[in-house]
Amino acid sequence: MGRKGSDEPDIAVRASVEGRLSQSPERAARALDTFRVGCSVEVLAGPVLPPRGEVTPVGPATLLGTAADTEACVREMQGKVDLILFAGGDGTARDICAANSGGIPILGIPSGVKMHSGVFARSPERAGRLAADFLTDPLRRTEMVEVLDLDEEERRAGRLSARLYTVARTPLNRRGDRQNPKAGSSDTVGEMDGAIAAYLRAMKTETLYLLGPGATMKVLKDRLGGGSLLGVDLAEGGRITGIDLDEHTLIERVAGRKVRIVVTVVGGQGFVLGRGNQQISPAVLRAAGMPRIDVICGADKLAGLNPQELTIDTGDPALDSRLSGYWPVITGPGRSLVMRVVA
Template sequence: MCERTGLPPLGADDNAIDALVQAKSLVSSGIKTLGLIVNPIAGMGGRVGLKGTDGVEVLAEARRRGARPLSNERALQTLQYLAATCAPLHLVTAAGELGEDVARAAGLDPLVVYRPCADLSGPGATRNAALAMARAGVDLVLFAGGDGTARDVLAVVADRIPLLGIPTGVKMYSAVFATTPRNAGQLLGDFLASAPSVSVREAEVMDIDEAAMREDRVSTQLYGYARSLYQRHRVQNAKSGSVLGADAALDAASAQVAQQMQPGCLYLLGPGTTTRRVMNALGLPSTLLGVDAVLDGQRIAADLDEQALLRLMDGRPTRIVVGVLGGHGSLFGRGNQQFSAEVIRRVGREGIVVIAAMDKLVSLDGGCLRVDTGDAEVDALLSGYLRVHTGPDRTTFFKVRA
């Protein structure tokens, strides 16, 4: 039997149903059982300048712009580390690109408990897969995606089963995600080994308010709380708002950055309200959730994707101006994937200008900024101490880590 819509399903064929029964026996073996779900389209919109990949029309536009899937590639990093651990585990998953393919590519031998119909994809497939794993009684649901995927999994499992997200989306404001795919693998290894450094906490699942986005405002909405694995430095906190009283210092720091812009140098201003302050100081309009280019005091292009940035940069000295995503301290890799590893590599570490309120920096869990570009060499290039503009004539050096 093949489920086309809705819940609850058991799978698309008798083999999946038999596997579900087998999975229940694995769970009773005393060895931890992980359920894996991969959203294969998560993150496709990032480098091509889209704000997500939710919806058929947005996905079609991402493909039209030349976007390629990244989710399986990033999930593979996690699973390869997991496959190298010595701790025993059972892995159950959904068929094909929903988890089975990447698990086998990592050298694991998963049990497939859900096979969707050919015409069932997106949130429906994610939710049905999550329900199959919940019925199998897994110890943890591991999913690869963004905030939309987190919402879909939470809608099914609620707080009954712990979650851990492999960050593969465009925007990841929720607190259920590891800081990088590799850190997800290391955390899972410690979880399987019952390491005392791993705990389970209540974590926010958040997503951007699309109505506010259409009005050019950044606003996130809380969708619920999940039980989620936690380990310091390997799991991010949820996005937070600005700290009360920080506006004046940020305005002054942004105005100073604007005043110090050099003639003939291309400035690429990332998404967010902090960089909008720089554009306001220049008297220029800005794209709140996109990347704009400024040259000699004028905005020469708006809402650019990775390829447009690379073309503009050709033959020009270039600087990147970014803010810090509050709560989990992301510098690159959350909502600004237009700044790809190649863009950052060409600009160089010395060409990055960071602006953030001191209160925001002090409140960051782990006391550092995070980078997750998908390129280990670029992440290493960015790691270390980086200058951050915090106010008028005030800077601090703050640690950056992958």
């Protein structure tokens, strides 16, 4: 983990060489396990899906995981299915929409790096439950939501450039299982400056700080000497000591150290772990001894969340359950709010 997207043509080969595995098959299997508890309809699937109950193969016999493969599967499903359940990120959502000429409702199992679009469930299990609810509902209620994506070259260059690509029909979000589209930052600059200044004064020289991505975190990093906007960095002794580190490097650096993790909240969505900061993986958390996690976020951004809660999706359901509960969120100098955190 540590890439900032998967749209580059050679990314799969590079990831394999680095020993990185796709999350999509395992997360798709988790969604299907939940789906089959509440629904027994026929499932059409491409051949890359691991065995999880009976499925009917569809699409090309050999898939390489390219956009063309995805679009071929979607075209094959036209007129044959009532819902397209897919695993991936915003790039995959765009590919699905490009080939979905019949306007079949779609629902995403979050399995990418970028998931800013409103078509994604908040976790694989929620995707399976929402899909089952939709297909067993005689009314098959849907709504139109935004499909967003970032320019990956701009993203890797440290610049955020999001755009609206299209809208898509997706199951109605009756129980809050689907995430909202990402919203822009609404943190009040002066308020957050004060919160960050106070946090800096309280930082301990003997502690290793693992700093997540985002505009709020970039302000903190800049005051420690400068770090990345979109990566996970390390700081100790009052200065940045590691920039844009991947999961493997983080595991090596945190082992045996006194560690503290600092993150912010994804605007509009409420995620604190599992969106854009997947480098802070279950393996990293365990290697660091399950350290304290500090959240810094403006009160206005928290007030804009619907539902009024924070979300974690690390990829380990047992760990997510352990981390769920109530966390304090630093909202200003000497101020904090307690927020419910759910998986």
